Amino acid sequence: MALKALDIYKMLPKKNCKECGYPTCLTFAMKLAAGKADADTCPYLDDATKQILRGATRPPIQLVKLGVGERSVPVGDEIVLFRHEKTFYHPPGILFSVSDLWEKERIVAAAERVMAEVFPRVGENLRFNGVAIRNESRNPEAFGKAVAAVEEVAEFPEVLISDSAEALASGLSFCGNYRPVIHAATLDNHEAVAPLAKRFGCPLVVRARDLGDLARLAKACTDLRVRDLILDPAPATLGEFLIRSTAIRKRAIDRSEPELGHPVYLDATACVPEEAAIVTGILKYAGVIVTSVLPPGTARMVLTLRQNIYTDPQKPIQMTPGLYRVGEPGPDSPVLATVNFSLTYFTLLGYLEASRIPCHLLIVDTEGFSVLTAVAAGKLSEKLIKESMERFQVAGQVKHRILIIPGYAAPLSGRIEEVTGWKVLVGPRDAADIGEFLEKEWVAKNQPAP
Numbered sequence: 001m002a003l004k005a006l007d008i009y010k011m012l013p014k015k016n017c018k019e020c021g022y023p024t025c026l027t028f029a030m031k032l033a034a035g036k037a038d039a040d041t042c043p044y045l046d047d048a049t050k051q052i053l054r055g056a057t058r059p060p061i062q063l064v065k066l067g068v069g070e071r072s073v074p075v076g077d078e079i080v081l082f083r084h085e086k087t088f089y090h091p092p093g094i095l096f097s098v099s100d101l102w103e104k105e106r107i108v109a110a111a112e113r114v115m116a117e118v119f120p121r122v123g124e125n126l127r128f129n130g131v132a133i134r135n136e137s138r139n140p141e142a143f144g145k146a147v148a149a150v151e152e153v154a155e156f157p158e159v160l161i162s163d164s165a166e167a168l169a170s171g172l173s174f175c176g177n178y179r180p181v182i183h184a185a186t187l188d189n190h191e192a193v194a195p196l197a198k199r200f201g202c203p204l205v206v207r208a209r210d211l212g213d214l215a216r217l218a219k220a221c222t223d224l225r226v227r228d229l230i231l232d233p234a235p236a237t238l239g240e241f242l243i244r245s246t247a248i249r250k251r252a253i254d255r256s257e258p259e260l261g262h263p264v265y266l267d268a269t270a271c272v273p274e275e276a277a278i279v280t281g282i283l284k285y286a287g288v289i290v291t292s293v294l295p296p297g298t299a300r301m302v303l304t305l306r307q308n309i310y311t312d313p314q315k316p317i318q319m320t321p322g323l324y325r326v327g328e329p330g331p332d333s334p335v336l337a338t339v340n341f342s343l344t345y346f347t348l349l350g351y352l353e354a355s356r357i358p359c360h361l362l363i364v365d366t367e368g369f370s371v372l373t374a375v376a377a378g379k380l381s382e383k384l385i386k387e388s389m390e391r392f393q394v395a396g397q398v399k400h401r402i403l404i405i406p407g408y409a410a411p412l413s414g415r416i417e418e419v420t421g422w423k424v425l426v427g428p429r430d431a432a433d434i435g436e437f438l439e440k441e442w443v444a445k446n447q448p449a450p
């Protein structure tokens, strides 16, 4: 049963000595209750108390790492049912499915696409995470060859899909030290498949349609000392996935059925329509989603949705403050200042690029607030503009001393001139008008003005 922060606090030494890295015992208790701290870091707790706290404060959903190295993907370790309560932390790994019935070239092409394809969006590079190889031939040798074909180009997470322990062993023999996910242990085969997961140190998917069976299977595999588990509730329809995945998440979060405290697996190719299944999986708790090799438009939609759902709703997406170059600006090019709210930056950037007028773009740290909000909340000030101009050495980049600020920052213009000594031009309120503004106020007037 989960303990609340105050219950935990009562068990702590209350020395407030900070040795755990937190300023007070109460802060430490709150972190423990949220599953974000480890009882071992307080040196004054006895073993019995640590054990109670570990059991009651471990994350309700186990963290499982798919793959190893740079492209590895942590999934699970979520602590809420709804995104507005806190945030979702670990986006699902999305893997393209290939078959051991395919020609080698087709398998390699899918794997190469996953390796190479990147969709840049609001400062992040979005990509698919790996490949799931299906043993549709039911032939261990053919399965081994298909895994070997992926291994030739792969440095990303893989799922080996077969109900045959022999075929899985054949595939695993080509994976070296890599840790593919094994799919799946069932009530019928888990005694043969679970030892493979243990021997190769791989995460193991357990699969059953009934949630009671799924919990029993997870417990049986844990008892066989498999460390990392993923749950496949084997839905035949989208509705079944939604109902089962939600039930698993609820029971894991309220710890009423701790055996279900593992990430959830979704084979979206088994549901119709597949796109709706992928969307449901992203929204409703899947930790691993296997899809067909998606066309580019659908691929972009899926990755965009995942990015949106797995951003913290309480924190706007932010740009790193700095002085950015748009085109090839020179010493006579205009200097524009704006906030570090990503949407503002990318919208403005698009219109600046379309204007084909090279410029310097100063992004100041308003903690992700938009211009209007930042001005109203005092996050955008003449002091911040001055500090940012000095920090990013704006004066060294241009011969003139003219700064263009956003239209909504007009109330600051006088004060900015006072503290910086630069002349301020108030730009348009709408980024869409920036091209016309620069043409009229900069190019036509042959700025910089004397």
Ligand code: SF4
Residues within 6 Å of the ligand: 012, 013, 014, 015, 016, 017, 018, 019, 020, 021, 022, 023, 024, 025, 028, 041, 042, 043, 044
């Ligand atoms: S180390 Fe222990 S006693 Fe010290 S502040 Fe942290 S929880 Fe309190």
